[in-house]
Amino acid sequence: MPELPEVETVRRGLEPCLAGARLARVEARRPDLRFPLPHKFAARLTGARIERLDRRGKYLVAPLSTGETLIMHLGMTGRFQVEGGEVRRRPGAFVQAAAADARHAHLVFETDAGALITYFDPRRFGFMDLVSGDAQVTYPTFLAMGPEPLGNQFHGPHLLEAFEGRRQAVKTLLLDQTIVAGLGNIYVCEALHRARIAPSAPAGHIALIRLERLASAVRGVLDAAIEAGGSSLRDYADASGAMGYFQHEFRVYGREGEGCPTPGCKGRVRREVHSGRSTFFCATCQR
DNA sequence: CCCACGACCTGTGGGC
DNA sequence: TGCCCACAGGTCGTGG
Numbered sequence: 001m002p003e004l005p006e007v008e009t010v011r012r013g014l015e016p017c018l019a020g021a022r023l024a025r026v027e028a029r030r031p032d033l034r035f036p037l038p039h040k041f042a043a044r045l046t047g048a049r050i051e052r053l054d055r056r057g058k059y060l061v062a063p064l065s066t067g068e069t070l071i072m073h074l075g076m077t078g079r080f081q082v083e084g085g086e087v088r089r090r091p092g093a094f095v096q097a098a099a100a101d102a103r104h105a106h107l108v109f110e111t112d113a114g115a116l117i118t119y120f121d122p123r124r125f126g127f128m129d130l131v132s133g134d135a136q137v138t139y140p141t142f143l144a145m146g147p148e149p150l151g152n153q154f155h156g157p158h159l160l161e162a163f164e165g166r167r168q169a170v171k172t173l174l175l176d177q178t179i180v181a182g183l184g185n186i187y188v189c190e191a192l193h194r195a196r197i198a199p200s201a202p203a204g205h206i207a208l209i210r211l212e213r214l215a216s217a218v219r220g221v222l223d224a225a226i227e228a229g230g231s232s233l234r235d236y237a238d239a240s241g242a243m244g245y246f247q248h249e250f251r252v253y254g255r256e257g258e259g260c261p262t263p264g265c266k267g268r269v270r271r272e273v274h275s276g277r278s279t280f281f282c283a284t285c286q287r
Numbered sequence: 288c289c290c291a292c293g294a295c296c297t298g299t300g301g302g303c
Numbered sequence: 304t305g306c307c308c309a310c311a312g313g314t315c316g317t318g319g
């Protein structure tokens with residue numbers, strides 16, 4: 001799924017055609033994604049103006065002129081395709097993603113400017129919600145969520161406090177959205193490698209100086225990934241169909257057996273499966 | 288509290 | 304070429 005950099009890339013791709021636009025037509029082509037769509041979903045959206053397109057962790061958040069807020073999560077395979085309207089594409093940056101399968105075109109949004117935004121999600125792990133008021137300060141999921149990793153509330157001391165007394169593997173806790181928002185399997189592996197911390201290290205035993213390094217590594221890898229337009233794995237593409245290219249800059253993810261990229265390190269990238277999820281790391285330089 | 292695992296759902300890639 | 308299995312970015316719930 002899209003982790004934070006991919007969701008941010010999608011947000012930036014959708015913002016020009018959604019923010020400030022009025023939804024002239026909304027079509028739900030099935031009653032549910034991961035969960036049932038909100039009651040009268042299409043009717044409540046039709047005619048509303050989208051005031052902004054924000055992001056919180058891996059969620060897209062769209063406050064509406066009706067006083068409600070549209071909340072969207074892309075799950076593992078959710079993506080938007082934009083056609084028509086005032087879609088801007090950077091010259092040379094456009095690579096057509098694999099043709100989207102119409103069977104998985106679950107939602108269609110049409111703006112008053114004529115942009116057609118289609119939500120595809122083959123696995124349907126994505127979901128949408130529509131709630132009253134300012135979700136950023138009322139939606140329970142957001143209230144429980146940890147700080148934005150690119151914001152100024154995320155730093156070594158935050159991790160020290162969040163990890164205090166906890167013996168779970170640091171990798172597990174970094175995936176916990178209530179500790180820090182937006183990280184997923186890929187960027188956790190990449191950040192731990194950059195910080196030279198073993199994924200299995202008991203979180204509560206890591207010294208502050210190493211947690212400072214970890215926080216910096218998280219910011220560094222997310223910044224670089226956003227700069228690259230996110231990562232394109234399998235069928236993921238940004239809102240205009242352009243492919244991100246950060247996957248070519250992964251240092252460990254998907255690189256089992258390759259030499260460790262840390263300068264001077266003679267180790268090899270290993271892959272281990274814990275709780276059904278792959279962890280990629282170098283046992284030589286990550287301690 | 289911790290942890291492993293299964294469930295949700297579909298597609299794809301690799302091995303044979 | 305065809306088949307089958309392992310595996311995939313996330314989250315949630317259960318049971319030990």
